[in-house]
Every structure is written in structure tokens, then in C-alpha cells.
Amino acid sequence: MGTLDAEIYDTIARSPSPLLDSTMPVLTHAADHSKLWMAIAAGLAVSGRPSLQRGAARGIASLAVTSLVTNQAAKRIRRRPRPHPGLIPDPRRARRQPTSNSLPSGHSASAAAFAIGVAVENPPAGLVLSGLAALVGLSRVATGAHYPGDVVAGLSIGAAVATLGTRVVPPIARPSLSLADPTLVEAEPRPDGAGLVVVVNPASSDGRGRRVLKDIQTALPAAEIVELDDKDDVAAVFADVATRASIIGVAGGDGTVACAAGAAVDAELPLAVFPAGTFNHFARDIGCGTVQDTVHAIASGSVSKVDAVWLNDSRLILNTASIGAYPHFVRIRERLRRRISRPLATATAIIRVLREDANVRIEVDGQVLDVSLFLLGNSIYQPTGFLPTRRLRLDDGLLDVRILEMGHRWATLRLLGSLAAGRLERSRLYHEMQVPEFRFTAVDGPVAVSHDGEVEESYSTAHFRADYRRLKVYGPVRSRRI
Template sequence: MGTLDAEIYDSIARSPSPLLDKTMPVLTHAADHSKLWMAIAAGLAVSGRPSLQRGAARGIVSLAATSLVTNQAAKRIRRRPRPSTGLIPVPRRGRRQPTSNSLPSGHSASAAAFAVGVAAESPPAGLVLGALAGLVGLSRVATGAHYPGDVVAGLGIGAAIATVGTRVVPPITRPSLSLADPTTVDAEPRPDGAGLVVVVNPASGDGRGRRVLDAIRDALPAAEVVVLDENDDIASVFADVAARASIIGVAGGDGTVACAAGAAIHADLPLAVFPAGTFNHFARDIGCGTVEATVDAVASGSVIKVDAVWLNDSRLILNTASIGAYPHFVRIRERLRHRISRPLATATAIFRVIRKEANVRIEVEGQVLDVSLFLIGNSIYQPTGFLPTRRLRLDDGLLDVRILETGHRWATLRLLGSLAGGRLERSRLYHEMQVPEFRFTTVDGPVAVSHDGEVEDSFTDAHFRVDYRRLKVYSPTRSPRF
């Protein structure tokens, strides 16, 4: 194999090619220190397409992990000197010949890791980058830096590490469901915001609500703005707004948005969501991740219908509901964040939750489950597993139910093994289903149910159902985003 490797290298070195002389040194220099992939990642990040942005992030993480493994481990396994550059035409030689171990090629490993990482989220972009990664590998041989075998080994290492990453953190993919086209609503364009009444929570998002307030007044001068006071009853405020508005607007966190959505449904009015909270999950998933996006939707009259979820026909849920560890975490964090910074409060809450298990026993379809994680989402979340982050559609008519059991022998070790091997979905301790309604009954008395980032009342019997395409919302796009 070594002889064949050397013969292939000699054949490439001896082949006269003005094209290789001009392109290969430039390409291999661009890939030094991963400059090429960093520049491409920056371009993908500002593309505005979620799949490309996710691909950029995954590609960079895969590249970083591959670089660490290649330089600190793989290059130490077997010493191999660099090939002689005597046969390489002078114009084609690299500017500076490396002196580190030749096996494997670090440039090739990084190239493959980035390309495969991007391909996991966006296959078309990954196809183009895969070809570019192959050319980078060729440039390492053509400029005399590596033998072909070094390049093949590097490509294999990079691709393998990126693939393992997709098993640990699954990529976001389109659900294999045939869904009806989005339901659009005829709405009058309102470029100045006439008829819009916006309720602003100035304290949301650690003060972001105040900045959003000024932006709304500048962009929509005819809109009425109502600023919430800490003593206001939010439900009463939105009921009053619904009685006189043509459009209900809200600028606040997900809890405030959920309250506004309830008023919009009861009054059969469209809802305009201006992101002013900490995470803005609902606003982001309907395409209103910025104030400008919502303003454009109101100005153009772009309205669609999305699902809402009812808990016991009384509590409206726009994002998720959960029991077990998460409500316990929220209570601790909210109690501490008024005394210490939010990051420190979050870290402290996580530590306390880990120390004190918050398992809950519930009965589902006649079966008793001891669960530590129970999550219900409005529409299907991506990716699968422990880290649901976003929804591609909010109008599929389904609940996304995820349950993690812990009441079994060696449950923690089994779950860690499944997670490390990328086989969580096949674990008998993890359940994931998509259904139009779901019910559970608690075994040991009432439990707190957290929804849309707020810890609300406790329940012994909880019934969740989808209200299919019931809520009208302003969205800058009338088609599914990916």
C-alpha cells in the first residue's frame, strides 16, 4: 500500500498542468488554519436561511472537534515523513512546506468535517462543499504536502467525526408527513399600523421591551401602544384591547404572548407578535424573529393560521408544557434572578435540580410511568431527542410528546449509553409520539405544570388537545420555512 501510495504521488507530481500550477497553491493556502471554512461559515450564517445557518454552526463545531482529534491524537499514532517535493513543479509548490507528521492530512480532515456537518442540515450545500473538500485534499497532494493516503485518511476521520455528531445531536429535518398547505387569511395592508393596538411589557427580556417600544412607535406611527404596569392585570388589559382593536399586538415574553393569543382567539382577531422576550420561541417560529419582520407583515397584510393547544380547555399553550424537572428548574431560577445575574441564577438552578431529583409518577393509558422529563409541544419540534429547538410548521394539528422514564434499574447509565451512541430514540426508557390529544393522571397528588416558560397551577388530571389552525397571526412568509 505504501508503494502504491508513493507511485500515485509521483504520477501527480510529474504531470505537467498549468491549471494545477495556478489553482492548487491558492486553494491549499486558503485552507490554512481553516480560513476558507470560516469564511464560508460566515457567509452561510448571514444567508437568512435557517438550514444554512444551522449547517454553518454544525460544520464549525465538527471542524473544531476534528482538528483536536487529528492534531492531538491521530498524528501521534504512526510517524510518517512528508513526501519529497523534488518532483513538484516550482510554481505548484506550497509557500511553506509543513514539518509535522504527514499521516493524516489535517487540511483534509477539517474539510471533510465541515462539508459533512453542513450536509447534515442542508444536503444541497453539503454536496457543493463536498466537492470543494475533495479539491482541498487534491491540493495537498499536488503541492507536495501529503501522500494520497494521508488525504484519504484525513477525509475519513473528518467525515466520521461529523457523522458521530449527527447521532449525538440529530439534525433538523422535515417530518415525513403530508401536510395541507398553510391557511392564509385575507387581511388589509396597514403600512402605518392603523387599527393596531400593541400591549408592551417593558420589563420583558431584561429590558428589551423598552427598546422594542421605541421601534414600534417609529415604524407604525398610527398604532396605539399600551405599556403594562407591574400592577396591571394582563388578562383584563388584553380583553379591553380586543374590544376596540382591529389587530391585537403584543411585545413581551412567551407568557405574555400566550395571554394575548387567548384574547385574539376569543375576539377572532389577528395577532401581531413583536419579539421582546428572552427567547421569543413563538415569534421566531412564525418568522417574526425581529421587529422589522413583524412590521413588514403588518404593512403587507400577511396573515396565516396556526395551531394552539388547550390544557383542560382553560389554559392556552403556544409552545410547550412540561412537568418534572423543568418546572422545578424554572421556580428556582425565577426566585434567584432577582438577587443575582440571570446566567448565575440559571447555573445555580441547574445544579440544584441535579442534586434533588424531581421525578413524577403519572398514569398514561392505564400504565404508571416514573418520569423525570415530560414535554408536550404545540406542533412537531426538531430535532428529536433531548434538545428540541424549533418548529418548521405550526399548523400540523399534532402534539409532540416526549417522555423520559427513570424508574428502572440502571436507568441513568442506560440513558447515557443510548445518548452517547446516538440511539436515544430506540431506548425503552424514552418515548416520543405525535398525537392530536394527550391525557395523563398523576399518581401521588397534584403536580405543577409549566407552560410557555411560566409555572402555573397544579393538576391531578391533565388533558391536552390541539385547536387546529385556530389562531390568526401576522407572518412575513406564507409558506413553510426551513
């Protein structure tokens, strides 16, 4: 194999080609220190296409892991000297010949990792980048830096790392469900915001609400602005707004948005959401990730219907509800935020939750489960597993329920093994289902239920029901794309 590898290298080196002479040095230099892939990732990140943005993030993560594996492990397995560059024509020869071990090619490994990482989220873009990765591998041979076998080994390592990454963090893919087209609602265009009453929490997200307030006043001068303070009854404020508004607007965190949605449903009015919270999950998923997105939707009259979830037919939920570790985490974090910054409070709360036993026993369909993680989402979340991040549609009429049991022998080791093997969905400790309604009963007394980032009441019995396309919201139809 080594002799064949050297003969192929000699054949490429001796091949006279002005095209190779002019392109290969430029391409291999661009790939030094992964500059080429970082530049492409930056372009994908600002493309506005969610699948390309996810591809950029996955590609860079795969590249980083691959570089570590290649340089710190693979290159130490077998020492192989670099090929002699004397046969390479001068115009094609690299300006600086590397001195590290030749096997495998680090440039090729990084190229394959990035290309496959992007392909996992966006196959057409990944196909194009795979061709570019192959050219980078060719440039390493054409400029005299590597033997062909080094390139093949590098490409294999990069592809393997990116593929294994999909087992740890599954890609976001459109569910295999046949869904009806979005339900659009006729609405009058309001370019100046006439009839819109926006309730703003100026203190949300450490002052972001105040900046959003100024943007709304500039873009929608005819809109009425209502500012909240710590003494206001938020539900009462929205109920009052509903009596005089044609559109209920809200700028705040997800908890405030959920309160506004309840008033909008009761008054049968459309809801306009301006992202002013820390995460803005609901605003982002309906396509209103910026104030300008919401302003454009109001100006053009773009309204559609999305689902809501009812807890015991009295509490409206827009994003998620949970019990067990997460409500415990929220309580600790909010208590610490009175004394320290939010990032430090979040980190401290995570550490405390991991050290404490926050399991909850619930009964589901006659079976008692010792639950560590229980997450229920409004519509199907992607990807599957522990790290759901976003929804492709908010109008499928389903609840996304994910349950993790820990009350079994060696539960942690079994769980980690299933996760590493990419077989979490088949683990007996993990349950994932999509249903129109879900009910559980607390075995050891009432349990706290957290929803939309807030910890509210405790319940002995919780009944969740999807309310199909009940809420009218402003947002661009393009948000349905992945």
C-alpha cells in the first residue's frame, strides 16, 4: 500500500498542469488554520436560513473536535515522513513545507468534518462543500504536503467525527407528518401601528425591554405604549388593554408573552410579539426574532393561527411545561439573581441541581415513574433527545412529551451508554411521544409545574391539552421553512 501510495503521488507530482499550478497553492493556503471554513461558516451564519445557520454551527463544532483528535491522537499513532517535494513544479510547490507527521492530513480531516457537518443540516449546501473539501485534499497532494493515503485517512477521520456528532446531538429534520397548510387570517395592513396597544416590560432581559420600546415608538408611531412596573397585576393590565385594542402587543419575556396570549385568546384578538426577553423562544419560532420582523408583519397584515396548550383548562402555555429538576433549577436561579448576575446565578443553580435529588414520582396510565426530567412542549420540538431547541411548525395540534426515568439500578450508566451509542430513543429509561393531550398524577403530593420559564402553582393532577390553531399571531409565513 505504501508503494502504491508513493507511485500515485509521483504521478500527480509529475503531471504538467497550468490549472493545478495556479489553483492548488491558493486553495491549500486558504485552508491553513481552517480560515476557508471559518469564512464560509460566517457567510452561512448571516444567510438568514435556519438550516444553513445550524449547519455552520455544527460544521465548526465538528471541525474543532476533529482538529483535536487528529493533532493530539491520530498523528501520534504512526510516524510517517512527509513526501519529498522535489518532483513538484516550482509554481505549484507550497511556500512552506510542514514538518509535522504526514499521516493523517489535518487539512483534509478539517475539510471533511466541516462539509459533513453542514450536510447533516442542509444536504444541498453540504454537497457543494464536499466537493470543495475533496479539492482541498487534492491540493495537499498537488503541493507536495501529503501522500494520497494521508488525505484519504484525514477525510475518513473528519467524516467519522461529524457522523458521530449526529448521535450526540441529532440534527433538526422535518417530522414525517402530513400537516395542513398554515391557517392564514385576513388582517388590515397597519404600517403606522394604528389600533395596536403594546404592553412593554422595560426591565426585561436586563433592560432590553427599554431599547425595544424605543424601536417600537420609532417604527409604529400610532401605537399606544403601556409600560409595566413591579407593582402591576400583569393579567389585569392585559385584560384592560383587550377592551380598547385591535391588536394586543407585548414586549417582554416568555412568561409575559404567555399572559398576553391568554388575553388575546379570550378577546379573540391577534397577538403581536416583540422579542424583548432573554431567550424569546415563542417570538423566534413564529418568525419574529427581531423587532423589524414584527413591524413588517403588522405593516403587511400577515396573521396566521398557531396552537396553544391548556393546563387543567385554566392556564395557557405557549412553549413548554416541566416538573422535576427544571422547576427546582428555576427557583434556585431566581433566588440567586437577587444577589448575583444572571450567568453566575444560572451556573450556580445547575451545580446545585446536579448535587441534589430532584426526582418526582408520577403516575401515567396506571404506571408509576420516578422522573428526573419531564418536558412537555407545545407542538413538536427538534431535535429528538435531551436538547430540543426549536419548532418548525406551531400548528400541528400535538404535545411533545419527553420523560427521563432515573429510579433504576445503574440508571446513569445505562443512560450514558444509550446516548453514546445513539440509541437513546430505544432506552427503557427514556420516553418520547407526540399526543394531543397528556395527564399525570403526582404520587407523593402536589408537584411544582414550571411553564414558559416561570414556576407557578403545584398540582396533584395535571391535564395538558393542545388547543389546535386557537391563537392568532402576527409573523412572516417564511418562518415555516427550516
